[in-house]
Amino acid sequence: MIKFFKKRPPANLPDFWKTYENCFLEKQPEEVNSVRFVVLDTETTGFDYIHDRILSIGALNLINKHIAINQSLELYLIQDHYNAETAKIHGILKNGRGTECITEIEALKQFLAFVGNAVIIAHHTIFDINMINQALERHQLPKLLNKTLDTSTLYKKTLLTSNVFKKKDHYSLDDLAEKFDISMKDRHTAIGDAYITAIAFLKIWTRLKSKGPLKLKDLLKLGS
Template sequence: MNLFSWLRPAQPTLPDALQQRLECLPVPSPLSEGNLREQRWVVLDLETTGLNLNKDQVLSIGAVVIEDGAIDFSQQFERTLQCDQQKLGPSVLIHGLAPSTIAAGSDPAEALLAFMEFVGDSPLLAFHAPFDSHMLGRALKDYLGYRLQHSFLDVADLAPMLCPQAPLRKAGLDEWIDWFKLQVFDRHNASADALATAELALILFSRARQQQIHSPLELQQRLGQWKRRQQAPSL
């Protein structure tokens, strides 16, 4: 046995049925050079036990799909995950998830696998995507031994890049909803927040086309350039 093998976390042991489904997951596709309107995007929101990237857990997953330039309401995903009651914090009250709902939730491995089957090879969008990407990636690794490699774009960065006239910097989802006067009647649960993020993303895609950004790949590249400029020291 390798001297350092004990340092590597053990791979989770999955039932044969889950393992077979896991092995059938498609390889994520790189962002396309085709028309921005034709890209299938999965817009994700997670509710978690807290904001600690290394200790907190995913409580629920909500997602909707943008395809052909619109939200496809026939493609939606919502799942609550079972969680150790001792790890539930005050944030659970904000999400409106009762302990009984969490106790009756889905097995995390099955729920996460079902979500990745829903995602397929599509890129992901989220508001404050680094948090969702990290939490989802850690959960997938812990429960499935799966490495998340899908493209992930952050709507919280796309908004100020594409709307420089807005007096908003490092703003939250609520502030952007107010800025665009979106009618959102429910918030602070995963499905509602995913839908609100998708509505915001559609507006931003329209702004992108007005700025001659016509493909998902070009949008990603433009976003990378914008973020480097934001991080550059002022002279």
Template sequence: MGFWFKKNKEEYPDFWKEYEKLFDRKSKKSTFKDVRFVAFDTETTGFDYDNDRILSIGAVGIKNKSIQVSDQIEVYLEQEIFKESTVEIHGIRKHGSLLKLSEKEALRLFIAYIEDAILIAHHANFDKKMVNKALQRNGLGVLKNKILDTAVLFKKTKHLVYHTNSPVHYSLDELCNDLKISKSDRHTASGDAYITAIAFLKIVSKLFRNKKIELKSLLR
């Protein structure tokens, strides 16, 4: 059985030390309008946390109930592992015109971008685990950000009691259909991140209609 040794903080690179410092003090931001959210998505070679790899990461910022189109990032990673069968889904080939970064450099840019934002993803546990596995492969810690799952939030709008064994999972396509969101950019990391951001705002609007939005209500 494998396990990870915890590094001494002094052994981490500077960018990781700066990231961890952001969480040393308790945040005073308590309302929706005060917080920076970041919707993100990963495209991967598959669904095996140990043997598959991230191909690209896309993310976009949300502040004060508005998507910040100028606040976004998209990075492509060098493909240590390549699966031809998945190209028709994400369109990312091992070689081509896209600028690809090493896994560690891509992670550095992503961590510097997200800072202490609250992260949003659809079926967030998958993206979180894929990023954490990549971080650990590069001798780093794990994500410290709080993470919201649009699938879980969407279930609340349907008045379903969410639990880990719930048979209803709600794909991102199903959210797009229900919330009337265009699927023109599906299956790219940046496109899915943007769709997730739109879905998040629509879901929040449904959940807190005619009410003051408080951060603790989302994180409960």
């Protein structure tokens, strides 16, 4: 008989991980209005999950359609990797920023303490989540436990299908900012993109609500 074993989590996990893990003993409310969301964006040296690194993490609290700007998280990481081409996009120069930079493990500690058991919202979520999961793996830590939502996927669910209008496979954050007339003043900064994503999510939420009462489980089915 062949036995299959689940991969065991690393032994002797640090206290900050255990604190994060214990947050999930509390269930999320069923009503979307009562759910705590964290809107996330990362700026990175590139798009390779294995070889590239996170340069900056931006995150915002969102609950009951209110973006808590005063509870935001903005972290800059010490750069062991540098890519001059992507620096032209996000503007984060090696040793060229006055903001204090912290180690990757310290950034992970602060992010986990901030996010808790919130539902994570991001644009093309799989990228940001995979980048953070790879960082966790480098420090022998398990993957994130949070439920996630993707604003690109959710936006497509608000569009009508017809012979005249064809949906794109992917919608960029610029597409959503243009559609919803959102300022792109701080585009390509982690906290700026998190804010644009938060506004886009609220616009999408309004469209989805018009189709009937919205429960968290239904929202997760639509946008995971």
